[in-house]
Amino acid sequence: MIGLDGCFIKTPYGGQLLTAIGWNPNDQILPIAYAAVEAETKDSWRWFFLNLCDDLGVDKIRWCTFMSDQQKGLIPTFDELLPGIDHRFCVRHLYSNFRKRFPGVQLKMMMWKAAKATYVQEWERRMKEIQQVDQGAYNHLIEISAKYWSKSRFNYFPRVDTLVNNMCECFNSVIVEAREKPIVSMLEDIRVYLMNRWSDNRQSIVTYAGEILPKINKKIEREFDKGGEWLAIYAGRDKYEVSISQGNRAKKMCLDVKNYVNKCYRKETYVDYYQHVIYPLNGPNLWSQTENDDVLPPVFRKPIGRPKLRRNKTGDEPRNNGPLSKLARTGQQQKCSYCFALGHNKRTCPRKRKMEAAQNATAQAKKGAGTTRTPKFSKIPAKTTTQPATRVQPKRKSSTQVGGSQESQTSCKRARCSSSASQPQPSTATVTSPSRRTLRFMEKTPPRAWKALG
Template identity: 35%
Template sequence: MLGFKAGLRDFLGVDGTFLKGLYPRQVLTAVGLDSNNGIYPVAYTVVEAETTSSWTWFMQLLGEELELGANSNFTFISDRQKGIIPALAKVFPKVEHRFCLRHIQENLKKQCKGKELSDLVWECHRATTLNHFKHVMDELKKMNDEAHAWLCKIPAETWSKSHFSGRAHTDYLLNNLCEVFNAKIEEGRDKPIITCLEYIREYLMKRLCVVQKEIDKCQGELITTATIILEEIKIQIAKYVAKYNGAGKYQVASTWQDQYVVNLNERSCTCRFWEITGFPCMHAVSAIWNKIENGEDALDVEDWVYPCYKLSTWRAMYLNKINPINGRSMWPKSDCPFTLTPPKHHTQVVMSTRLDMLGGQKKKRRRGVDEPNNQTTKLSRKFLAVTSSKCHNNGHNSRTCKGQGGISEVGSKGKT
């Protein structure tokens, strides 16, 4: 918790995944972003099921540890689970709750399919201004009125950048944070509950050490990812011209006739990229360079980046370690007055024809609508060029060869 607070980024992904052993339970996780946009697991627990009550309990404990009040301006992202939506609304009614866009698209594909439709949905997500968002939504309506009506039922502030606040300093809209963490602990999810929890703790302990080694290799003011992003922004500056108004504001225009207003005093731009991500946009960088070229006192471009991308912030996040613990024989005896009974044994429903050797438990996740069902390792021969080994002509194989010229044809004439 202390490391996450040091990261200066109020953003958490929350999700649940099932245990694969003989005692079916759910693992609820809360995963954040570190300064280098890597996963930073914050909290996890085991509950009976993903219900509103279990999510409410988990959120209450998470809020106490992070010192979040009922009116906290925090940002969460989830897969639109039925239990977590009312739980967040109850515990943190003022938070910004984003929905994973990939899951929104998968649900949309069940009714409306097509690459052009999918590209427009992504364009709606990437729009950082209201005008751009409305323009793309109008194009979507012209293409497919049914998809437009379905998408309008989901609040735009949950899935489009144009409606995001700048509190989280990230435009992340995929809940890959939790999915990556769930994949890392997959080997521990088919073990008993205590063993599973120990597996997760040991993984986190090792992960902190691995990232610490990468931090020790870094030099400079910004972290690696921030440096790459900022260099890409600088490349696009040549096509922009900034004009100063004398009061800290700049009018920045390009040859493409797009024009925005940059306010360096407030560290904002009307394109909203700076506000959403914490990085100065290409318009802001153009204004900063214009200020430096005119001999005015101005910070370097790297100093205008939000502090969560500083190397010092990344280093502060990983100063807090997870301590090793003794084995079970060294654990103190609990003075709990109640007798704790093991959970009820339950054999899970097998969803695949390929059973596990230890009890027929499902090992693979359910595939999405647009994912191929690779149940066999045999590759498809569709659209491959086939050559006959008899006549050496294309378009058929040796089994269907009827002597279309070449060696096969000569051989057949000789036999007759």
């Protein structure tokens, strides 16, 4: 089987890289041919296919099975050069076109079941199920011949029943960095990659001791495990009727299964694939000059908007391809980490919003009440005086009773002031009230002044 595909060249001049990729005996990709063309058209595919036939030979090409992504101009090329050749469509790309008109998981599963049907009766039954769900989807699929996309109509000769063109997609992902370089550097990077790959595969098969290749061995073991579910009943003339066994039967193999493995999956075939050497080349300074005309680049066409380096992905493809990519949240129910309720997250939690609103209202109330609030110390302490607290005023005889009484009152006030001054006061700044200022004035006023007032 040979897969045909075209990928974009990510340079200012654009272009397409046409590739032909096959499978090696160990179910790994085997690059066969690649070419850079201006666009993916009928003329470019015809030129590429003619060179492929000249290289491999028309007689060998007729026995090959080709798989494509329904590229433009490829089917007319097959009909013109090799009519009747075995050709298949990649079901994954076929579904990408199908889901644009008929989306839905149910139709997707039903279409893939019809593609995987191994006999005609099962395919017809699957198509009737699609018809019952959506008549338009049935009409769309019935217009595409089943020989292009269903296992029930595949040719048995290739011994390959794959439904997708993964071999070309794998090769395109390997050379994704090379496709961003100029044309000569791109072709040189691809050549060096193939030279290294051929050398590694040629050396690895030398130390392999088995006769059947590793990946084929794993497939045989899986099928051997499933073999216990089947029961073979001999009918005569080398004919058997095989059915599913009802009970658990012991696995008993009378013959060695590996003796019936085809030659194309054996070690000797793998050695023949990689016996040739891709020789190294000198640098561009030592390349010989040809007499042919120089190959000019395509006409530069500046696209509209910012150039895109990645293709537009479909709805069933993951958006991120990096190692730290996350799964999409589509179809998942959110759970709040604040109230642990379902249906919302912490950012939109209604309970959290009510709590924050109550806290804000309380803070605003406290802030408004703080403008009329009294100081922390309700009683302002008296300011200490420079005079000693034990100072005693000299006794003077008063001529009148009023003056004596006033003097006694003054001495009592002084005693109270001295007692308050002897007590330890806080080191905070004090504010003098009107009463304190009056007492201070009375202390500084001599007694004869009070007599004059009396």
